[in-house]
Amino acid sequence: MDCLFCRIAAGDIPSTKVYEDDAILAFRDINPQAPTHILVIPKAHIGSVAELTEEHAALVGHIFAVIPQIARQEGLTGGFRVVSNCGPDAGQSVPHLHFHILGGKELSLEMA
Numbered sequence: 001m002d003c004l005f006c007r008i009a010a011g012d013i014p015s016t017k018v019y020e021d022d023a024i025l026a027f028r029d030i031n032p033q034a035p036t037h038i039l040v041i042p043k044a045h046i047g048s049v050a051e052l053t054e055e056h057a058a059l060v061g062h063i064f065a066v067i068p069q070i071a072r073q074e075g076l077t078g079g080f081r082v083v084s085n086c087g088p089d090a091g092q093s094v095p096h097l098h099f100h101i102l103g104g105k106e107l108s109l110e111m112a
């Protein structure tokens with residue numbers, strides 16, 4: 001297994017976990033871009049949003065049901081941003097689907 005986030009999901013590489021269940025894991029980004037910066041990943045390998053199909057509907061729905069729980073747990077009462085970079089033009093650096101949760105400050109509106 002040579003995928004970094006598969007190895008983190010398997011526990012082979014340590015991470016600071018904030019949520020875990022059978023299907024997904026959330027952990028703190030090693031290089032935070034905001035006071036709160038968490039990555040939410042499926043444990044099963046999916047390359048990016050570009051690979052999602054109807055088959056993943058329940059999994060993606062589950063991720064988006066857990067994200068607000070994490071936001072509440074982290075005290076992000078002022079709001080937060082959810083981002084998924086997909087492919088080279090978006091700067092995706094780890095080819096395993098992940099959703100960034102960013103918050104804890106007023107975020108820049110810069111999008112491109």
Ligand code: 5GP
Binds near residue numbers: 092
């Ligand atoms: P991307 O650039 O693909 O959207 O996001 C990948 C994210 O993974 C980056 O924000 C980067 O800081 C984070 N990251 C890379 N390697 C590790 C690691 O080994 N542990 C953790 N916790 N985060 C990582």
Ligand code: ZN
Binds near residue numbers: 005006045046096
């Ligand atoms: Zn993977």
